[in-house]
Every structure is written in C-alpha cells, then in structure tokens.
Amino acid sequence: MQASTPEFPFQPIAEYRAYKDEIDAAIQRVLESGCYILGEEVAAFENEFAVAIGVAHAVSVANGTDALVLAMRALGIGAGDTVITVSHTAVATVAAVELAGAKPLLVDIARATSTLDPLKLEATLLENSRRKIKAIIPVHLYGQPADMPAILGIAQRHGCKIIEDCAQSHGAGIAGKTTGTFGDIAAFSFYPTKNLGAIGDGGAVITNDAATAQRVCELRQYGWKSRYISDISGMNSRLDELQAAILRVKCRRLHADNTRRRQLAAIYSERIQHPRITLPPIQSGTPVFHQYVIRTPARDSLMAWLKSAGIPTAIHYPQPVHSQPAYLARIAIGHGGLVESERACREVLSLPMHPQLSDEAVLFAVQRINDWQP
Numbered sequence: 001m002q003a004s005t006p007e008f009p010f011q012p013i014a015e016y017r018a019y020k021d022e023i024d025a026a027i028q029r030v031l032e033s034g035c036y037i038l039g040e041e042v043a044a045f046e047n048e049f050a051v052a053i054g055v056a057h058a059v060s061v062a063n064g065t066d067a068l069v070l071a072m073r074a075l076g077i078g079a080g081d082t083v084i085t086v087s088h089t090a091v092a093t094v095a096a097v098e099l100a101g102a103k104p105l106l107v108d109i110a111r112a113t114s115t116l117d118p119l120k121l122e123a124t125l126l127e128n129s130r131r132k133i134k135a136i137i138p139v140h141l142y143g144q145p146a147d148m149p150a151i152l153g154i155a156q157r158h159g160c161k162i163i164e165d166c167a168q169s170h171g172a173g174i175a176g177k178t179t180g181t182f183g184d185i186a187a188f189s190f191y192p193t194k195n196l197g198a199i200g201d202g203g204a205v206i207t208n209d210a211a212t213a214q215r216v217c218e219l220r221q222y223g224w225k226s227r228y229i230s231d232i233s234g235m236n237s238r239l240d241e242l243q244a245a246i247l248r249v250k251c252r253r254l255h256a257d258n259t260r261r262r263q264l265a266a267i268y269s270e271r272i273q274h275p276r277i278t279l280p281p282i283q284s285g286t287p288v289f290h291q292y293v294i295r296t297p298a299r300d301s302l303m304a305w306l307k308s309a310g311i312p313t314a315i316h317y318p319q320p321v322h323s324q325p326a327y328l329a330r331i332a333i334g335h336g337g338l339v340e341s342e343r344a345c346r347e348v349l350s351l352p353m354h355p356q357l358s359d360e361a362v363l364f365a366v367q368r369i370n371d372w373q374p
C-alpha cells in the first residue's frame with residue numbers, strides 16, 4: 001500500500017510557526033520601544049551574528065545586494081575597476097558589481113562543486129593582466145563553500161581583494177574556517193528563505209578590519225561620520241529594528257538549523273540511488289545545504305514526475321546570468337567560456353530542503369526519485 005503524501009510546508013511560514021512565540025514577543029518589544037531604526041536590537045544582532053560567524057565586525061544593511069555593493073565600496077572598488085565573479089549565481093551578485101560602478105568579468109564554475117573554478121580563475125587573471133581586476137567574488141552557492149584555500153592563493157599572487165558572497169552559506173566552513181572569514185570582507189543576505197532569514201529584507205557585511213567596518217557603517221547611512229555630517233558620499237541601506245529583533249531569535253538557532261539541514265542531506269545522499277542522477281559532492285568542509293541540488297540530464301522529466309507526486313522542487317538557476325537579456329552580448333567572459341555554467345542550468349534540480357521538513361517527507365521524496373523512469 002502507498003503511504004499518503006507527507007506535507008512539504010513552505011519554509012518562511014514553517015519557520016515563523018516554529019518560533020512564533022519568541023518572534024511575536026520580539027516584534028511587540030520593538031513596537032513598544034519607540035525606536036525603529038538603528039537602535040538596541042540592531043546593535044545586539046550585529047554582535048550576536050558576528051559571534052555566530054566568528055568574525056570581529058558585522059554591520060547590518062538593508063539586503064544582500066546592498067551588502068555586496070557596500071562591501072565593494074568600502075574596499076574602494078568602483079568606476080574603471082573589474083571584478084571577477086561567476087555566472088552560475090543569483091543575478092544579484094552580478095548586479096551588485098555594476099551597482100558599485102565596476103565591470104563584472106564572469107568565470108566558469110567547476111563541474112564537481114558548482115562554484116568558481118580556481119584553474120579557470122587563474123587563467124583568466126593571466127589573460128587579463130592589463131585590466132584593473134581589483135577583486136574576486138566567490139559565491140558559496142547552495143551552502144557549499146567554494147575552494148577558498150586555492151582562490152585565496154590565486155588572489156594573493158595577483159593582488160586581488162576577495163569579497164565572499166555568503167548569501168547562501170551562513171555558518172558553512174571549509175579548511176577549518178567559516179565562510180566569510182577567508183577574504184577581506186563578506187556579504188550576507190537575510191532574505192526569508194536563506195539559512196538565516198528575516199520576515200522581510202535584510203543583509204550584513206562582515207570583516208575583521210575595524211576601519212573597513214567603520215566605512216560600511218558610514219556608507220549605509222548617507223556617509224555620515226557624525227549625525228547630519230557626511231564624511232563620504234553614501235546611501236541609505238539600514239536594517240530596521242523589527243527585522244533585527246526577529247533575526248536575533250533565528251540567529252540563536254542557526255547552527256542547530258544547519259545541523260538539521262545536514263541530517264536531511266545525509267538521508268538524500270545515502271538513499272538516492274539512480275543511474276541518471278548525480279548527487280552533490282561530498283565536501284571536506286562543513287556545507288550548510290541552503291539547497292540540496294542533484295543533477296540529471298533529464299532534469300525536466302524528473303521535475304514533472306516529482307510534481308505529479310506532490311513534491312515541490314525548484315531550479316537554481318534556470319538561466320546563467322550572462323545569457324539573460326540584461327547582460328547578453330555585453331558582459332565580459334573569462335578563460336574557457338562558461339560551458340559548465342550553461343550545463344549546470346540544464347541539469348540542476350533543488351530538492352525540498354529546510355530545517356522544518358520531516359524525515360518522512362524526505363524519505364518519501366527519495367522513494368519517488370528512485371522510482372523515476374526517465
């Protein structure tokens with residue numbers, strides 16, 4: 001007999017319900033405080049998030065895209081500079097480079113890890129030695145750390161800064177360090193579905209350098225050094241007190257939630273057995289499975305099969321950034337083209353993955369996947 005379909009709850013609401021009492025109390029506390037911008041909640045959250053990641057300074061901002069823009073601006077990157085990143089990412093990574101005034105140069109991913117390919121990165125830097133390539137933005141996509149030891153060495157040899165895009169990797173680690181602490185500066189997003197998610201928009205910049213953190217603080221608020229006096233030309237990109245109070249509740253669960261994600265990932269990895277499916281790579285570090293992404297050349301068939309079984313899946317991402325209308329035919333492409341980025345978009349499928357998912361739901365999905373006949 002076939003068991004009935006278990007529930008696959010939508011993550012943001014499931015997470016709110018799991019922590020409802022504490023979140024409601026936090027919201028009430030802010031409403032009654034009368035302080036809604038840059039108050040005690042933001043200061044406390046910044047300290048708690050810095051401790052959770054293991055970094056000296058965290059500066060909260062309005063969203064992850066701004067976090068990337070402000071990270072670049074804080075490092076003095078802007079007009080005339082080139083910044084290397086990947087095409088297989090959220091479009092925000094590339095958009096942020098242009099918002100900062102710089103030119104993106106897109107390098108391919110390694111097939112095994114779906115993150116920046118260090119070999120193609122180095123070849124691109126050698127081929128473009130006349131350009132002012134100021135920085136590299138590795139993206140820890142799906143919560144899998146990019147090959148930071150290799151990327152760090154390459155960046156040092158070529159005199160490039162590193163800005164880590166940690167929008168999908170809160171708490172992930174590799175080579176004994178947490179993502180976001182390898183480079184000069186790192187950007188996080190607290191979009192509701194991220195491993196640490198607000199009930200609205202939010203983001204943060206982290207760094208171990210006090211002067212850089214101070215610059216981000218000024219940039220996020222009109223370039224003010226002291227009230228009403230702009231030291232540099234800035235913008236408005238503040239996290240609000242309500243979101244900070246909510247994020248404090250969830251930040252306390254970050255590591256436990258990531259452990260739960262790894263448990264669910266282990267169920268998938270141990271039990272999915274299908275000749276047409278490639279599982280995510282086994283990482284030496286500590287991935288946090290923002291997504292659990294499998295690959296198959298018959299991806300659309302598998303997606304339709306799972307949908308008919310009541311199992312929601314998604315594609316991250318259906319089109320590489322370089323082939324999207326806004327960027328097509330004008331974006332610079334690195335050594336060897338973007339073959340693996342294009343292949344990934346055709347093959348990847350994100351299975352249900354978040355801490356509030358039951359073992360039963362994941363086991364049910366596994367069974368359906370193993371039954372799939374492409």
Ligand SMILES: *Cc1c(COP(=O)(O)O)cnc(C)c1O
Pocket residue numbers: 063064065066089090092093139165167168189190191201202203
């Ligand atoms: C979500 C995300 C961003 C952008 O964050 P927002 O808060 O939506 O602006 C940037 N990069 C990556 C890899 C992301 O997943």
